[in-house]
Amino acid sequence: MGICKLFKYILIIIFLTKPFTLKAESNLLNLKVTAADFALLKYETFLNKNFNKLVNKGGLANSIIFYEYVDSSVKYNNENKFLIKLNAYMSRHRYTKDVKYTPNLKDCNTVRNRIFLNKIGYNFFSQKKNNLINENDLNEVIISQILNFSGITRDEKIKIINETKIVINIIHPIKINSIKCTGSVNQVELF
Numbered sequence: 001m002g003i004c005k006l007f008k009y010i011l012i013i014i015f016l017t018k019p020f021t022l023k024a025e026s027n028l029l030n031l032k033v034t035a036a037d038f039a040l041l042k043y044e045t046f047l048n049k050n051f052n053k054l055v056n057k058g059g060l061a062n063s064i065i066f067y068e069y070v071d072s073s074v075k076y077n078n079e080n081k082f083l084i085k086l087n088a089y090m091s092r093h094r095y096t097k098d099v100k101y102t103p104n105l106k107d108c109n110t111v112r113n114r115i116f117l118n119k120i121g122y123n124f125f126s127q128k129k130n131n132l133i134n135e136n137d138l139n140e141v142i143i144s145q146i147l148n149f150s151g152i153t154r155d156e157k158i159k160i161i162n163e164t165k166i167v168i169n170i171i172h173p174i175k176i177n178s179i180k181c182t183g184s185v186n187q188v189e190l191f
Helices: 002-030 035-053 092-098 105-117 135-145 154-163
Strands: 067-076 082-090 165-171 179-184
Touching: 035 067, 035 082, 035 105, 082 092, 082 105, 105 135, 105 165, 105 179, 135 154, 154 179
Parallel strands: 082 165
Antiparallel strands: 067 082, 165 179
């Protein structure tokens, strides 16, 4: 008798839960993904894939500053524009004990340049800007790596890139030394 009751309860539970799983599956199938959603995913994937160009894991320095960690967020706002926020955390051990260095605007540009082009954009010894980075190079990387899906013309892609803003925070272990710079993602010099 007890086995029959148990079997009856199991059947009732199966019949009650089955429609809910079917409903959830049908909701996912009816969901539409927009080009903005796809571009957000591509931006996030591109950034996460290229963060290793900044983070120093021993050996030779990848950039002028040693970073422990880099993170980002990419959003698409109501004005139909992308906003990229990058946070680059300077090495706590190196910049509180060994080296007294305060970041400046060229370091913001270097963060963006390393992630997007794998170039620094400044001469190593003189720290003066060189001509290895330009707006066309940045546009081409974004078009070929991020906005490389059909349905959008090249002119529309350039317009999207020009309207994409980037905010870079270089976070120093001593908070007062941290800096922030902003600009268009393809702007050669961020401010």
